[in-house]
Amino acid sequence: MDSTRQPDLTRQRILEAGFAEIHRHGFQAASVANILADTGLTKGALYHHFPSKKDLGLAVVDEMIGIGLVERYIRPLRDAAHPAQALIELIGMKQGISEEFIRLGCPLNNLMQEMSPVDEEFRNRLNRLLSQWQEAFEETLRRAQMAGEVRSEVNCHAAALFIVSAWEGCTGVAKNMQSVEAFRACMSQLQGYVVSLLKT
Amino acid sequence: MDSTRQPDLTRQRILEAGFAEIHRHGFQAASVANILADTGLTKGALYHHFPSKKDLGLAVVDEMIGIGLVERYIRPLRDAAHPAQALIELIGMKQGISEEFIRLGCPLNNLMQEMSPVDEEFRNRLNRLLSQWQEAFEETLRRAQMAGEVRSEVNCHAAALFIVSAWEGCTGVAKNMQSVEAFRACMSQLQGYVVSLLKT
DNA sequence: ACGCATGCATACCGGTCGGTATGTAATCTG
């Protein structure tokens, strides 16, 4: 039996259940009781590892959403040998889009829309992730620009901001329409925008 | 003294206070008590005009957000003599963007992100507004296409979907960054996308 | 002028919320 104490593992379980609950209901409507029910733990455990519900939420942002963002979207761009191609492929999204993701939306976008006007600390943490993402796009565009693939007059910073914004917009609208097709159609238009930045 | 009974006026006051409260905190976190405090009314008044908090929310969607959407964005497009120009100008947003709007975001987008996965009735009502908006863009693009201003191979339906999505994405990101500049920069890129649909 | 529906105010209720105080067993330290 390894039913011995494994504090960092229980912490991780709380984080995962917290992420799922927040993804489903948003942060404010997320119920601590539900998180505990999912994990089989009790309040003693949660409030031992996290001072408050808000701290749990912030930890979910950093340790779940942030890490996922880097692994899924940022690192593939940084590691890409051919930046322009990698960017277009990433927006193409060969990787299966889970139904769940369409139904519940992008966790980062969800929390931004909900928490930004309400709590400065949330806003700052979320904004940090957003900036990382934007910078990854900007860096990729700049690399492609230096490689002569992107037109020299393109403002990479503004273009990167727009890509992030449009991406989140596409996921948001697709969530409302509950339509994977709409998402693909929308992202396809975004792909067209990126292509329009390339040299002919 | 006109402190006589004016039921439709009090109903309107509840709607307006409800809209403001929902805009600030979202629907689920919106407090009925706050709405009443803002109006100076009591629960008796609210639950006389609306069966439940949810019904008030749905009425806010239809009678406040929906009407505002039509007046501000849809009708100017329908009435425009020169569709392409009107579309680009609308995205250009000469009309002052209130700080409030940047801080709190687009009411339609906020509610979509919050309520779509949670409540089907909300999702349907919101989706109806979204579709109206998209159709207004589509119609405008099609008119411009028939006038020979937009390239004939452009898919007006998909382009309209993207414009709506990117628009909401821009407001969402600007809200998170709390930056009017970011919003303008982002919308400027969207403007560039629309221009790219025109004949050279 | 009278009766009755309408328009609101007041008081109250059960339920859920995040958070805390306390207890206790397991683990680490010396």
Add this chain to the structure above:
DNA sequence: CAGATTACATACCGACCGGTATGCATGCGT
């Protein structure tokens, strides 16, 4: 092996939530 600290479980609390039952005054139809 003893003591201290860590890692939880249990029980409980006040605050707020949306909603309801009731009361009462106004305005309207007749």
